[in-house]
Amino acid sequence: LGPSSLAAYDHPVTWADLGAINLGPVLRSQYASSGNLLEPVISEAAFNFTLQDGGSKIHPEFKIPSELLSSVHFWLRIYTEFTTHHVVFFDRKHPDIIYGVLDFRELAKKARNRAAYEITVEKKTKALLHNYQAAFKRLSRHAHKKTSDPFEKQILSAIRNTHHKHPIQEFSKNIGTQTGQRDNIIKGLLAAEIFFPKMEEIFSTLGVPAELTRLSLVESSFNLKAISYAGATGVWQFMPKSGAEYLMINSAFKIDERLSPLKSTVAAAKLLRRNHHILKTWPLAITSYNHGLRNLRNLAAQTTSALQGKYFAPCSKRNPLGWASRNYYAEFLAVLYAEKYRHLFYGEAPGPAAQPIAFFRLPHSETAYSIALRRGVSLFEFRFLNPDIRNIRQRLPRGFWVVLPEHENSGHLLAYEKAKLRDQSR
Numbered sequence: 398l399g400p401s402s403l404a405a406y407d408h409p410v411t412w413a414d415l416g417a418i419n420l421g422p423v424l425r426s427q428y429a430s431s432g433n434l435l436e437p438v439i440s441e442a443a444f445n446f447t448l449q450d451g452g453s454k455i456h457p458e459f460k461i462p463s464e465l466l467s468s469v470h471f472w473l474r475i476y477t478e479f480t481t482h483h484v485v486f487f488d489r490k491h492p493d494i495i496y497g498v499l500d501f502r503e504l505a506k507k508a509r510n511r512a513a514y515e516i517t518v519e520k521k522t523k524a525l526l527h528n529y530q531a532a533f534k535r536l537s538r539h540a541h542k543k544t545s546d547p548f549e550k551q552i553l554s555a556i557r558n559t560h561h562k563h564p565i566q567e568f569s570k571n572i573g574t575q576t577g578q579r580d581n582i583i584k585g586l587l588a589a590e591i592f593f594p595k596m597e598e599i600f601s602t603l604g605v606p607a608e609l610t611r612l613s614l615v616e617s618s619f620n621l622k623a624i625s626y627a628g629a630t631g632v633w634q635f636m637p638k639s640g641a642e643y644l645m646i647n648s649a650f651k652i653d654e655r656l657s658p659l660k661s662t663v664a665a666a667k668l669l670r671r672n673h674h675i676l677k678t679w680p681l682a683i684t685s686y687n688h689g690l691r692n693l694r695n696l697a698a699q700t701t702s703a704l705q706g707k708y709f710a711p712c713s714k715r716n717p718l719g720w721a722s723r724n725y726y727a728e729f730l731a732v733l734y735a736e737k738y739r740h741l742f743y744g745e746a747p748g749p750a751a752q753p754i755a756f757f758r759l760p761h762s763e764t765a766y767s768i769a770l771r772r773g774v775s776l777f778e779f780r781f782l783n784p785d786i787r788n789i790r791q792r793l794p795r796g797f798w799v800v801l802p803e804h805e806n807s808g809h810l811l812a813y814e815k816a817k818l819r820d821q822s823r
Contacts, residue, residue, distance in 0.1 A: 409481040410581045410620045415588050418781070423587060428746045434580040435480050435502055439742060444473065447738040454737040458679065459608055461734075464710040465727050467493040472724070472731035477742040479577025484522050486529060489573040489720055490711050491561045496529060496551050496572065522574060533569035561712060578618060582735065583743050585619035588658075589632075590746070595754050596662045603666040606679065610662065612686060614732045615725070621658065621784060631655040633665045643667055650791060657785035659754070659800055680709065680726050688722035754782065755803030758796060765789040765799070772801055 412420055412429075423429050446452070448461060448470060461469050471492035479485055482501040488494035501518055508514035532548035544550060556568055597607035616634040617623035624630050628637060635655045640646055643664035644654035654660040665686075672690065673682035676697045685693050695717070696708060708716055709726050716723060735742055759768075766789045769779040776789065782800040786793065793799075 410584045410618055412584065414620050414622045415584065418587055418591070420587075422747045426747045428583070428744050433744060434583055435482065437478060437480075437579060437742070439478050443738075443741040444470065447473065447734050447741060450734070452738065455734065456606070456608060458606065459730060459733060461730055465730065467491070468709075468711050468724060468727035469730045469734070471495075472728045473735055475575060476578050476582050476732055476735045478579065480579045481576055481581055483577040484518070485575045485577065486525065487573060487575060488555075488568060488571045490571045491559055491568070492711055494555045494559050494561075494568070496555050497525070499525060526572070526574065529572055530569070533565065533572070536565050537569060579743075581618035581620070582614060582732070583746075585614060585617070586736065586739070586743065587746055588621055589614065589619040591752065592658045592662075592754075595659055599659070599662050600666050603663075603670055605666045605670050605673075608733055609666075609669060609679070609683065609729075611733045611736055612665070612683065612729055613658075613662075614736065615728050616686075619658075621656075621781075631661050632658050633661040635661060635664065639668070640664070645785075645797075650794060651788035652785055652793070652797075653787065654785040657783065657800065659756070660785060660798070683729050684709075684718070684722055684725050687725040688718060692717040753803045754800055756798045757801055758798050759793060760795065762792045762795050764792050768793075768799060768801075774801060778802070 412424070420429075427433055448466065450460065471487065475485070479498070480502070482505050484499040484501070486496040486498070488496075499518075499521060501514070501521075504517060505514055508517065528548050529552065532546060532552055535546070536544075536549055536552060544553070552568075556565075593610060596610040596613075600607050600610055613619055613632045617632045619632050621632060623632060623634065625634065629635065630637075630640070630653065633655070635644065637646060640653075640655045640661075644660060646653050646655065654664075669682050669686060672685040673679060675690065676682050676685060676693055678697075681693055681696060699707070708718055709723060711723065711727075739745070765779060765783065765786045766776070768774075769776055769789070779801075780786075780789070782802070786799075
C-alpha cells in the first residue's frame with residue numbers, strides 16, 4: 398500500500414505495460430486513438446448524469462453523500478477529462494475551485510525524449526505555481542482592489558464561483574497541483590476487464606463488496622507493472638512488509654506474488670475484510686487501505702454522517718487524516734462511477750473478452766516453462782497470468798499455485814481459497 402494514493406502513477410501507462418494482451422483490434426480502433434486518449438469532449442450533462450447515478454448502476458451503499466459531491470466531481474474529472482499531459486491547479490480543501498490547467502499535449506509530441514519532457518513540465522509547473530502564490534500574497538494585502546493582473550483575476554474568478562466563504566488568506570494556503578489520469582485509466586481498463594470477473598468472485602466469496610475491486614484502479618490504474626518510488630508493487634500496490642503478511646515474496650524462488658493480479662486480490666480482500674471487522678464501515682475500511690489503521694480506530698464509533706461531514710469532507714477542520722487519506726474514499730467513488738459509466742467517458746474497447754481463469758496447485762516441484770508446455774499455454778500468456786513468477790526456468794515449490802486458462806467451471810478457484818485462506822478471521 399503506497400504512501401500516496403497516486404503513488405503508482407509516476408509515469409503514464411504505456412501499451413507495452415499490458416503484457417500479452419492482443420492489442421491489434423484495440424490499436425486499430427477509435428478506442429486507442431489519440432483523440433479518445435488525449436482529446437476528450439465530455440459534456441457537463443454527462444458529469445451530472447453520472448454523479449446522480451442516472452442509470453441506477455451503483456449499489457445504494459456507494460451513493461455519493463452530499464458532503465463529498467464536490468470532491469467526487471473533482472476526481473471524476475481527473476480520471477475522465479484530464480490526461481497525464483495536464484497539470485491542474487486547484488484548492489486542496491475546496492476541490493470545486495480550479496484556478497487553471499497547464500496543457501502539455503503538444504510538448505509531449507515534440508519533446509526529444511521523456512526526460513526532456515519531464516524537466517520542462519516540472520519547470521513550467523513550478524513557475525506557474527510561483528505566479529499564483531505571488532498573486533495570492535498581493536491579494537491578501539489588498540483584497541478589495543481592482544486588478545488587471547491575469548493571475549489575480551483567475552484567482553478571484555475561481556473563488557467567486559464557490560459557495561465556500563473564507564478570507565483570501567485561507568484560500569492561499571491550499572493551492573496545489575494534480576496530474577490527470579484519463580489515458581492511464583483507459584489503458585488500465587483493458588487489462589482490468591480480463592481479471593475483474595475473477596476478482597469480483599474472490600471478493601464476494603470472502604464477503605467483501607465486489608465494487609471494491611475498483612480500488613485497484615485508484616491504486617495503480619491497473620498497471621500490471623506498477624512499482625512506485627517507495628517500492629509499492631503490483632495493481633494493489635502492496636509494500637514489502639504488508640505484502641509479506643499475505644503473499645509469498647521469495648527471492649530464492651524468484652517469486653513476488655504482489656505482481657499477480659489475482660493472488661494480490663485475495664490479499665487485498667483479506668486486508669479489507671479484516672479492517673472492516675475492526676472499523677465497522679466500508680468508507681473507513683476503504684480509507685484504511687491507504688492510511689492504515691492508525692487514528693482510524695478512534696473514528697469507528699462515529700456515525701456515517703459524521704465521518705463524511707467531519708473527516709472525509711475536504712473542508713473539514715482538525716482532521717486527523719492527511720490530504721491523501723481524506724480524499725481516498727472520494728477517489729474510490731469517482732473511479733467506480735467512471736468505470737460504471739465508461740460509455741459516457743471512455744467508450745467500449747474492442748479488446749479481448751474476459752477468459753475463464755482458474756488456480757491450479759502444483760502436486761510436485763516444476764518449472765513454469767514445463768507447466769506452460771504441458772498445458773499448451775503460450776509463454777506470453779503464462780507470463781501475463783503469472784507475473785509473480787520472475788524466472789520461468791526456476792523450479793517452483795510443491796504446492797505453489799499458478800493461474801491458467803480454464804474453459805470449464807472446475808472449482809479450482811474455490812479450492813485455492815479454501816486451502817490458502819483458512820485463516821479468514823485474520
